[in-house]
Amino acid sequence: MQEELRHQIALTQIPQIGDIVAKKLLGHFHSASAVFKAAKHELENIPDIGTVRAAAILEFCDYEQVDREIAYITQNNIQPVFYTSVQYPQRLRHCADSPVMLYYKGNADLNAGRIVSIVGTRAPGDYGRTVCAKLVEDLAAHKVTVVSGMAYGIDIIAHRQALLHGMPTIGVLAHGLDRIYPPQHKGTAMEMVENGGLLTEFLSDTMPDKQHFPMRNRIVAGIADATVVVESGLKGGSLITADIANSYNKDVFAIPGRVGDPHAAGCNELIRTNRAMLITGAADLLQAMGWDHHHAPKSQLNPQRELFLTLDEAEQHILTLFTGNDEKHIDQLRRESHLPGSQVTSLVLKLEMQHVLRGLPGQKYQVIN
Structure with missing residues (x-):
């Protein structure tokens, strides 16, 4: 287990290997350890890897940094959550x-x-502060977890209101867990660890550099069912988050403001361009998401049925191996499908991303009915 964790962290530190390529490697080799133990020719033959990336994998040697990180997260009760783990945020x-x-x-x-x-915005007006506080307060009775980015303004108001009303709240950081930025929010962050959490993709000792914030924003957008922009100018991180959420086909909502008010310009523009649905409070959000008393929660709906119409022959073949609610191990699927192991892994991952298959502990899978 320790060896696999070392290789999982190491995989994220190879300069030429980003998240998308790393997932292709995992789809082929099934574990981070297997990636590093692969032969050069095997790596080079994987699409999008080639000689340069294969060499970068084989030549990686900075395990001193990796071991320091393992020691740090162990000492500080930090949980590493790898992409293949059942604890990994499934929405993300x-x-x-x-x-x-x-x-x-x-x-x-x-x-x-x-x-x-x-x-x-990081500099909300009285209207934005009031609306944000009321929104969170009214969501408290509906078992909603609040996520934001720990920044000044609307972010920290949302976090603090969630804590005030006993709601779990998760802060997504643009730096390592060995610091809090801005430092003025350290007290709130400590409370959040007790009723919520702090989440990051960055190693300890990583500074809150400018380029890390858009990376942080994609987690904020991806981990949630919906993103709400409370108050924003025409530029800024909140509009980036909204656009990312739209690219993920997530629901995006915005609180409207007065025409001509620079604090409301971003929200009004999102609504005008149909990039966000207008809401005036929690009731609108709950109704749109199907979370009010008159609708079943979205998690109980079954949008997957339409997806079966778009599956290709190989994907349909994988599905025919399942009967009812039975669970099948990935190795069993490889044997029964008579397809190459790497192809089965790729097909299963694609079906899981389409919400057709559900990943279970122990590399088992089940059809979502």
Whole structure:
């Protein structure tokens, strides 16, 4: 287990290997350890790997940094959450560029039934502060987990209101878990660890550099069922988060504001361009998501049935191996399908990302009915 963790962290530190390529490697080799033990010619023959990336994998040697990180997360009760783990946020897992490794400190469920990301300007007006506080307060009775980015303004208001009303709240960081940025939010962060959590893709000692914030924003967008922009100018991280959420086919909502108010310009533009649905409060959000008393939660709906119409012959073949609610190990699927092992792994991963198959502990899978 320790060897696999070393290789999981190492896989994220190879300069030429990003999250998307790393997932292709995992789809072929099934584990991080197997990637590093592969022969050069085997690596080179994988699509999108080639000689340069194969050499980067085989030449990686910075295990000193990897071991320091393992020691740090062990000493500080930080949970490494790898892409193939059942603890990995399943909503985020289905996003193409999701991080291969996450580091988590807290007790909130990353796969809670209802998760809403709330974002907005770092310098809200009285209107934005009031609306944000009321929105969170009114969601408290509906078992919603609140996610945001720990920044000044709307982010920290959302986190603090969630804590005030006993709601789990998760802060996504643009740096390592050995620091809190901005430092003024350290007290709130400590409370969140006790009723929520802190989540990042970055190793300890990673500074909150400018380029890390858009990376942070994709986690904020991807981990939630919906993103709400409370107050925003025409530029900024909250609009980036909204656009990322749209690219993931997530629900995006915005609170409207007065025409001409620079604090509301971003929200109004999202609504005007149909990139966000107008809501005036929690009731609108709950109704749109099917979380009010008159609708079944979205998690109980079955949108997958339409997807079967778009499956190709190989994907349909994999599905014919399942009977009812039975569970099948990946090795069993390889044997029964009579297809190459790497192809089966790729097909299963694709079906899982399409919400047709559900990944279970122990590399088992089940059809989602």
